[in-house]
Amino acid sequence: xxxxxxxxxxxxxxxxxxxxxxxxxxxxxxxxxxxxxxxxxxxxxxxxxxxxxxxxxxxxxxxxxxxxxxxxxxxxxxxxxxxxxxxxxxxxxxxxxxxxxxxxxxxxxxxxxxxxxxxxxxxxxx
Numbered sequence: 041x042x043x044x045x046x047x048x049x050x051x052x053x054x055x056x057x058x059x060x061x062x063x064x065x066x067x068x069x070x071x072x073x074x075x076x077x078x079x080x081x082x083x084x085x086x087x088x089x090x091x092x093x094x095x096x097x098x099x100x101x102x103x104x105x106x107x108x109x110x111x112x113x114x115x116x117x118x119x120x121x122x123x124x125x126x127x128x129x130x131x132x133x134x135x136x137x138x139x140x141x142x143x144x145x146x147x148x149x150x151x152x153x154x155x156x157x158x159x160x161x162x163x164x165x166x
Contacts, residue, residue, distance in 0.1 A: 062086075067126050067133045071156050077122060084133035096121075099139035102166060106140055116145040117153065119162070126157040138165035 063086040065073065070081045080087050099121050107118035119141040128134045141162035149160065 065133075067135055067157070070133075070135055071124070076124075080124075080137055081133060081135040083131055089137070095139070099166075102140045106142060106164075110142060114145065116143050116148060116163070118142050119158070124157050125162060125165070126159055127161040136165075138162065140164075140166045 064084045065081070065086065066084065067081060070076055070086070076086075078089055078091060080089055103118060103120045107120075110116060110118045119138075121139050122137055123141060124135045124137050125141070126132075126135045128136075135157060142164040143158070143160065144163050147160060147163065149158075
């Protein structure tokens with residue numbers, strides 16, 4: 041069975057005879073799972089995100105530029121890769137990690153940056 045490789049940064053689950061068993065967990069379990077780096081949670085299914093050096097460099101540069109602008113203009117907060125957002129009504133076991141994201145100051149949680157997931161949708165997600 042031939043399977044096309046998805047574009048960089050697009051999560052993929054490719055079932056095959058050689059694929060490991062599908063890993064399922066709740067968002068609460070995923071939040072503290074030590075192996076979550078480079079993975080997202082899609083309705084309880086752990087999904088590996090295809091990331092390479094080029095996409096990591098691009099994400100880092102986008103984050104640097106966005107964060108500098110956001111800080112200079114006091115607009116809110118920019119978030120780097122691996123920041124998980126759990127903000128999908130009707131999908132409590134979904135956590136996404138955009139390469140770069142931004143939340144406006146007036147929308148930030150009153151207690152500041154949470155220790156766990158961001159539970160509001162970002163104003164910008166790349």
